[in-house]
Amino acid sequence: MTPPDSGATVLQRYEEVHRQRDAALEVLKARLALFRPEPRVLLIDDNLSLVCSIAQLLERETGVTTVIETDAERGLRIAQEAGPGDFAAAMLDLYL
Numbered sequence: 001m002t003p004p005d006s007g008a009t010v011l012q013r014y015e016e017v018h019r020q021r022d023a024a025l026e027v028l029k030a031r032l033a034l035f036r037p038e039p040r041v042l043l044i045d046d047n048l049s050l051v052c053s054i055a056q057l058l059e060r061e062t063g064v065t066t067v068i069e070t071d072a073e074r075g076l077r078i079a080q081e082a083g084p085g086d087f088a089a090a091m092l093d094l095y096l
Contacts (some may be wrong), residue, residue, distance in 0.1 A: 040064060
């Protein structure tokens with residue numbers, strides 16, 4: 001962080017400090033994203049309308065990314081092939 005120019009006005013110094021703060025916050029957000037990726041939720045249900053509604057609600061209200069599957073076997077394969085931490089949660093139709 002560079003010190004504000006002593007010949008600058010108070011407003012200029014204020015704006016420069018805020019620009020530096022914003023730049024530092026962006027770097028911090030980028031670094032945190034490496035450790036805490038965006039959560040994903042796996043949704044498995046044969047009712048496409050229902051699962052799409054749930055996905056839209058989750059994405060809009062919580063900001064998570066959803067992965068939708070309407071076929072039980074493919075959904076199970078996605079879950080089995082996922083690595084640790086790939087999905088924060090999974091929701092499925094127990095009668096599928």
